[in-house]
Amino acid sequence: MRQAEKERQTKETNISLALNVDGEGKSELKTGVGFLDHMLTLFTKHGGLDLQVACDGDLEVDQHHTVEDIGIVLGQAFNEALGTKESIKRYATATTPMDESLSSISIDISGRSFLVYRVDGLKDKVGNFDTELVEEFLIGFTSHAKVTLHVEVLYGTNTHHMIESIFKGLGRAIREAVSIDPTIKGVPSTKGSL
Numbered sequence: 001m002r003q004a005e006k007e008r009q010t011k012e013t014n015i016s017l018a019l020n021v022d023g024e025g026k027s028e029l030k031t032g033v034g035f036l037d038h039m040l041t042l043f044t045k046h047g048g049l050d051l052q053v054a055c056d057g058d059l060e061v062d063q064h065h066t067v068e069d070i071g072i073v074l075g076q077a078f079n080e081a082l083g084t085k086e087s088i089k090r091y092a093t094a095t096t097p098m099d100e101s102l103s104s105i106s107i108d109i110s111g112r113s114f115l116v117y118r119v120d121g122l123k124d125k126v127g128n129f130d131t132e133l134v135e136e137f138l139i140g141f142t143s144h145a146k147v148t149l150h151v152e153v154l155y156g157t158n159t160h161h162m163i164e165s166i167f168k169g170l171g172r173a174i175r176e177a178v179s180i181d182p183t184i185k186g187v188p189s190t191k192g193s194l
Contacts, residue, residue: 004080012065019077023050035129039167047171071140092176096169101156105169108148111194118152
């Protein structure tokens with residue numbers, strides 16, 4: 001099983017996280033941010049992952065530190081869980097509809113951190129969730145997962161649906177990219193390492 005457990009403790013957040021890349025889509029989430037719990041539940045289910053997150057964050061300030069730091073710890077766990085990355089497919093693209101919204105997510109488990117985030121038209125809030133934090137979460141994740149990630153919402157009008165499409169698509173892309181291809185011998189790179 002490819003899995004990892006990580007903890008992060010700062011003056012702003014206290015996080016414990018467990019990730020199983022070869023999971024069953026099960027989640028146990030107590031982030032303190034209801035909308036993030038909802039999105040991570042979708043991400044986990046569609047990614048075929050098992051994810052446990054407990055976070056005590058400074059929500060009296062705002063949600064920024066909690067959301068960003070969970071992205072960081074998830075990225076660290078993802079990178080550790082994949083180990084040597086031998087025989088993974090490495091690349092994947094998922095185009096995911098959610099009612100009127102459509103997103104495209106492309107991932108390269110490259111060992112290089114890079115995020116392209118092309119998402120326009122989000123309202124400032126979904127409930128009490130600041131939607132600009134979606135990008136902050138993804139920056140934290142890509143930086144520490146050491147992946148290249150391209151996120152684009154092609155169209156949509158409902159902000160909840162647009163973000164939901166992103167998280168479902170991210171799960172779907174990860175599920176494909178981490179899957180083992182027995183025809184790939186060793187690490188899928190001409191460099192010999194990722």
